[in-house]
Amino acid sequence: MLNSIDIKNIFQNINLGEKVSINGWVRTFRSNRFINLNDGSCMEDLQCVIDFEKFDKKILSEINTGSSLNIIGEVVESQGRGQSVEIVVNEIRVLGLSNPDQYPIQPKKHSFEFLRENAHLRIRTKTISSVMRIRSELSYAIHKFFNENNFYYVHTPIITGSDAEGAGEMFKVSTLDLNNVPKNENEEIDFSKDFFGKETNLTVSGQLEAESYALGLGKVYTFGPTFRAENSNTSRHLAEFWMIEPEMAFYELEDNINLAEKFIKSIIQNIYKKCKKEIMFLSERLFKEEQNLPKNERNEMSLDKRINFVINNDFIRITYNEAFEILKNSTPNKKNKFKYPISEWGIDFQSEHERFLVEKHFKSPVVVYNYPSKIKAFYMRLNDDNKTVRAMDILFPGIGEIVGGSQREERLDVLKKRIAHLNIDEKELWWYLDLRKYGSVKHSGFGLGLERLILFITGMGNIRDVIPFPRTPKNAEF
Amino acid sequence: MLNSIDIKNIFQNINLGEKVSINGWVRTFRSNRFINLNDGSCMEDLQCVIDFEKFDKKILSEINTGSSLNIIGEVVESQGRGQSVEIVVNEIRVLGLSNPDQYPIQPKKHSFEFLRENAHLRIRTKTISSVMRIRSELSYAIHKFFNENNFYYVHTPIITGSDAEGAGEMFKVSTLDLNNVPKNENEEIDFSKDFFGKETNLTVSGQLEAESYALGLGKVYTFGPTFRAENSNTSRHLAEFWMIEPEMAFYELEDNINLAEKFIKSIIQNIYKKCKKEIMFLSERLFKEEQNLPKNERNEMSLDKRINFVINNDFIRITYNEAFEILKNSTPNKKNKFKYPISEWGIDFQSEHERFLVEKHFKSPVVVYNYPSKIKAFYMRLNDDNKTVRAMDILFPGIGEIVGGSQREERLDVLKKRIAHLNIDEKELWWYLDLRKYGSVKHSGFGLGLERLILFITGMGNIRDVIPFPRTPKNAEF
Numbered sequence: 001m002l003n004s005i006d007i008k009n010i011f012q013n014i015n016l017g018e019k020v021s022i023n024g025w026v027r028t029f030r031s032n033r034f035i036n037l038n039d040g041s042c043m044e045d046l047q048c049v050i051d052f053e054k055f056d057k058k059i060l061s062e063i064n065t066g067s068s069l070n071i072i073g074e075v076v077e078s079q080g081r082g083q084s085v086e087i088v089v090n091e092i093r094v095l096g097l098s099n100p101d102q103y104p105i106q107p108k109k110h111s112f113e114f115l116r117e118n119a120h121l122r123i124r125t126k127t128i129s130s131v132m133r134i135r136s137e138l139s140y141a142i143h144k145f146f147n148e149n150n151f152y153y154v155h156t157p158i159i160t161g162s163d164a165e166g167a168g169e170m171f172k173v174s175t176l177d178l179n180n181v182p183k184n185e186n187e188e189i190d191f192s193k194d195f196f197g198k199e200t201n202l203t204v205s206g207q208l209e210a211e212s213y214a215l216g217l218g219k220v221y222t223f224g225p226t227f228r229a230e231n232s233n234t235s236r237h238l239a240e241f242w243m244i245e246p247e248m249a250f251y252e253l254e255d256n257i258n259l260a261e262k263f264i265k266s267i268i269q270n271i272y273k274k275c276k277k278e279i280m281f282l283s284e285r286l287f288k289e290e291q292n293l294p295k296n297e298r299n300e301m302s303l304d305k306r307i308n309f310v311i312n313n314d315f316i317r318i319t320y321n322e323a324f325e326i327l328k329n330s331t332p333n334k335k336n337k338f339k340y341p342i343s344e345w346g347i348d349f350q351s352e353h354e355r356f357l358v359e360k361h362f363k364s365p366v367v368v369y370n371y372p373s374k375i376k377a378f379y380m381r382l383n384d385d386n387k388t389v390r391a392m393d394i395l396f397p398g399i400g401e402i403v404g405g406s407q408r409e410e411r412l413d414v415l416k417k418r419i420a421h422l423n424i425d426e427k428e429l430w431w432y433l434d435l436r437k438y439g440s441v442k443h444s445g446f447g448l449g450l451e452r453l454i455l456f457i458t459g460m461g462n463i464r465d466v467i468p469f470p471r472t473p474k475n476a477e478f
Numbered sequence: 479m480l481n482s483i484d485i486k487n488i489f490q491n492i493n494l495g496e497k498v499s500i501n502g503w504v505r506t507f508r509s510n511r512f513i514n515l516n517d518g519s520c521m522e523d524l525q526c527v528i529d530f531e532k533f534d535k536k537i538l539s540e541i542n543t544g545s546s547l548n549i550i551g552e553v554v555e556s557q558g559r560g561q562s563v564e565i566v567v568n569e570i571r572v573l574g575l576s577n578p579d580q581y582p583i584q585p586k587k588h589s590f591e592f593l594r595e596n597a598h599l600r601i602r603t604k605t606i607s608s609v610m611r612i613r614s615e616l617s618y619a620i621h622k623f624f625n626e627n628n629f630y631y632v633h634t635p636i637i638t639g640s641d642a643e644g645a646g647e648m649f650k651v652s653t654l655d656l657n658n659v660p661k662n663e664n665e666e667i668d669f670s671k672d673f674f675g676k677e678t679n680l681t682v683s684g685q686l687e688a689e690s691y692a693l694g695l696g697k698v699y700t701f702g703p704t705f706r707a708e709n710s711n712t713s714r715h716l717a718e719f720w721m722i723e724p725e726m727a728f729y730e731l732e733d734n735i736n737l738a739e740k741f742i743k744s745i746i747q748n749i750y751k752k753c754k755k756e757i758m759f760l761s762e763r764l765f766k767e768e769q770n771l772p773k774n775e776r777n778e779m780s781l782d783k784r785i786n787f788v789i790n791n792d793f794i795r796i797t798y799n800e801a802f803e804i805l806k807n808s809t810p811n812k813k814n815k816f817k818y819p820i821s822e823w824g825i826d827f828q829s830e831h832e833r834f835l836v837e838k839h840f841k842s843p844v845v846v847y848n849y850p851s852k853i854k855a856f857y858m859r860l861n862d863d864n865k866t867v868r869a870m871d872i873l874f875p876g877i878g879e880i881v882g883g884s885q886r887e888e889r890l891d892v893l894k895k896r897i898a899h900l901n902i903d904e905k906e907l908w909w910y911l912d913l914r915k916y917g918s919v920k921h922s923g924f925g926l927g928l929e930r931l932i933l934f935i936t937g938m939g940n941i942r943d944v945i946p947f948p949r950t951p952k953n954a955e956f
Contacts, residue, residue, distance in 0.1 A: 066916045152610065171651050438576040
């Protein structure tokens with residue numbers, strides 16, 4: 001029996017005249033003659049040409065969009081445009097039927113809303129499969145970058161007993177019987193009866209644990225799921241998303257920014273090479289979609305060009321103070337066009353401000369650093385001005401914040417003051433403080449949201465379309 | 479200013495006579511003269527030799543186990559045994575103190591129990607850091623293997639609304655107020671008020687979702703955290719652990735077993751090359767530990783030899799029927815030495831039976847396949863005998879089951895019967911059944927527990943010591 005091979009192999013190792021066996025799903029079947037077959041191994045369909053007079057009518061009737069076939073035939077030079085080779089079919093075996101009246105994924109344009117309701121089948125579309133191939137290759141590029149730069153991969157815990165991070169609302173994890181929650185004498189929930197003997201949640205960040213590992217292994221990173229129980233029904237928020245968090249001993253803020261910029265450029269460049277076909281397809285898709293928009297809402301640059309811009313240009317670096325002055329003196333601020341006017345030093349920037357800086361003022365990715373301490377987390381290193389901390393955010397066109405990071409406070413006394421000021425119980429952080437007691441060193445790190453980066457690379461408009469099975473308020477289907 | 483470099487670089491790119499700056503933590507400080515410094519970049523400490531007469535007494539008093547230093551000095555050929563180069567120290571800067579009376583990680587042997595209580599600091603020990611380096615390199619080897627073999631990496635959801643898998647007890651995920659759980663008119667919990675509008679749990683496996691992606695992308699794999707809320711306080715169980723689940727369209731059971739064997743050998747071989755030093759260190763550690771055991775409880779082969787045995791020998795493949803006959807006719811069964819005697823066909827094998835097959839009878843990894851359908855999951859493909867399913871388990875010496883997999887039932891009618899028989903609600907699995915309605919194809923997959931494989935490679939005795947921050951009953955510290 002002839003062993004079946006991947007369609008990708010047929011495109012890559014052309015042996016004209018060779019007899020091959022392939023499996024796949026029918027994308028289209030035209031004129032009783034041209035079957036476009038896809039097996040997932042690459043973006044392109046393989047055209048399989050049949051002489052319908054040689055085949056049984058029953059078999060022909062079973063070749064519908066979505067049905068699965070085994071085809072044996074000969075590789076020949078393609079007669080049509082756009083493909084190098086095609087198959088002249090000798091034998092067809094129908095593996096699985098697909099009723100054309102019922103199959104949801106028809107060979108036509110579907111709305112992304114409809115596809116989300118069929119998240120188990122949408123991977124069979126060209127757009128979603130291109131996005132998910134990019135997601136896969138991007139994940140690999142991330143591991144490759146860190147491995148080649150001597151970082152160790154650390155699996156920080158998903159279930160956490162700590163709630164001191166304050167990065168957002170958390171999901172509770174429990175095995176208590178919700179019909180009959182056990183209470184103690186004081187009528188408080190008796191968590192000693194819960195699985196872990198205490199209250200536990202899903203992690204919002206692996207940073208604190210990653211710090212403990214950086215102070216032993218030097219350079220580490222996490223890459224795992226994180227969670228926010230926030231009722232944000234937007235195109236940029238997920239309740240469950242994947243985050244990458246590198247953490248480096250002996251790194252100061254500037255080293256941290258340098259690494260983040262090098263990292264982002266390197267992985268995007270890697271993807272641009274590996275997934276060129278997918279990116280060109282998605283770039284064209286976006287271009288067509290934007291034709292329906294008024295001209296001023298279209299992107300100035302095509303997706304392809306935006307990606308190259310990021311790879312080839314230095315990110316702009318400005319302090320919070322500089323950003324504040326630019327925004328304060330900006331035309332939209334003076335003309336009262338911002339929903340949140342810029343007046344008092346110390347306010348947090350809103351999405352509208354970030355977009356102005358990135359998309360209007362600099363037209364480039366922008367790193368803003370040295371933020372006011374009041375609007376940033378307790379673990380960020382205080383500057384000598386006692387007002388700002390060594391935080392940095394990287395802002396991307398069309399996406400907003402894609403990276404948030406900082407140099408961490410390594411001085412035990414300063415950290416303790418900060419914790420006390422915020423009324424966090426020191427006992428909750430005993431082990432985190434230990435890291436400052438025994439051989440404390442300067443260290444830094446950042447977090448990158450995987451889905452936001454995929455949004456940038458794919459030009460997709462909704463974060464729910466760049467993760468296989470999105471989790472959002474009122475939605476945990478599949 | 480001299481830029482600091484990683485200690486790993488000093489060992490790899492020796493430039494005798496070069497002046498270097500290094501950072502790290504003191505492992506030991508002997509005779510006021512020899513500082514063993516480690517920065518996490520590699521397993522080996524770098525010996526730094528000081529002339530104590532040239533340094534301030536205060537500085538010398540601050541050089542203790544655990545304190546962090548910046549050292550500037552010259553690379554010279556080592557005078558001592560066991561290392562190629564050392565540093566003649568010119569300058570020392572103490573970065574962070576470590577009180578020798580308080581620092582938990584003293585330069586002596588600590589029990590693993592003690593180290594678990596200090597999981598934030600145990601990464602600074604040679605044993606745990608060796609294990610975690612292997613964990614990191616192994617994870618990378620896994621991604622590399624799949625990427626090079628044209629698999630796509632899929633992030634299946636962690637929070638799941640489905641409870642149809644039956645792989646084990648699940649953790650509930652909720653944002654309901656446990657002090658005041660909302661009820662509906664029928665006094666049932668009103669999950670419509672919960673974050674996702676329904677009951678949700680932490681996933682026990684990404685398999686079902688991975689199947690949906692395999693039927694679009696061809697070959698996929700997951701690599702992520704999975705959860706079991708089982709009250710198993712053993713050295714082989716974790717409530718939170720990492721699993722790798724490849725899923726391949728068009729694969730039958732034999733292809734599946736072939737892939738699993740090739741995969742395991744390939745990644746272990748990769749690790750054996752990349753982490754040779756760590757493995758030799760851990761092999762010696764285990765050898766010493768086993769000297770305290772009676773001779774019949776020691777391993778016949780050293781860790782190093784066991785690893786090579788797996789790389790270089792074919793796994794034994796037997797059916798459940800064959801395994802059953804071997805066990806039934808075995809000496810321990812005849813002499814009533816098994817806790818669970820082997821008599822009736824159809825029973826599930828216990829750990830004692832698996833160990834007999836692997837460690838006594840075959841002295842090799844063993845693949846057992848074609849299990850009775852009654853003891854296996856609903857999604858496994860029924861054989862023509864109507865009694866067995868195309869399941870396979872891979873059993874490893876000292877570990878037991880390390881891989882569980884199967885060919886999946888691709889026939890809609892057979893699958894529906896199986897589901898009905900088990901009283902699972904078809905509606906729960908509507909999307910999973912859809913995969914059999916539209917272009918169904920043969921497909922297969924397996925799951926590999928990352929921590930069990932690390933146990934095998936490192937020779938560690940307790941699964942809590944091969945994951946950074948273990949989650950077990952009554953324990954979610956850090």
